[in-house]
Amino acid sequence: MIPLGKAEILREGNDVTVVGWGGQLRVLEKACDMAARERGVSCEIIDLRTILPWDVDCVVESVSKTGKLVVSHEAPITCGVGAEIVATVQEQCFLSLQAPIRRVCGYDTPFPLVYEKFYVPDELKNLAAIIDVVEYAQ
DSSP states (O other): OOOTTOOEEEEOOSSEEEEEOTTHHHHHHHHHHHHHHHHOOOEEEEEOSOSSSOOHHHHHHHHHHHSOEEEEEEEESTTOHHHHHHHHHHHHHGGGOSSOOEEEEEOSSOOOGGGHHHHSOOHHHHHHHHHHHHHHTO
């Protein structure tokens, strides 16, 4: 059984915290592998596992260490769970942040299922966000 409100750190890292859940984790692992291979970026990947409640302490501790955060989910960017995560981290980690927090999400528009591959964030969109936050701080 998965404990409610307890995230799991799937991969330890030092350069950027990457948060996701569900099917998006496979995409994030690919993006983080590409970031490591192409740019030498060390990503800390956190699987929230549950989004209400979500593990604020785990995410805040990680962001305090890395100074950077990318949140990725498949829902629209407006009013998505990522917005709550970003707001909470911004409040609790403001002095630790070295770059603006990035959200990689779906678009704020309905879409037919035939276009799902264009709607759902892929590894390249996530890789771009990871590189943006890492290079912002340099």
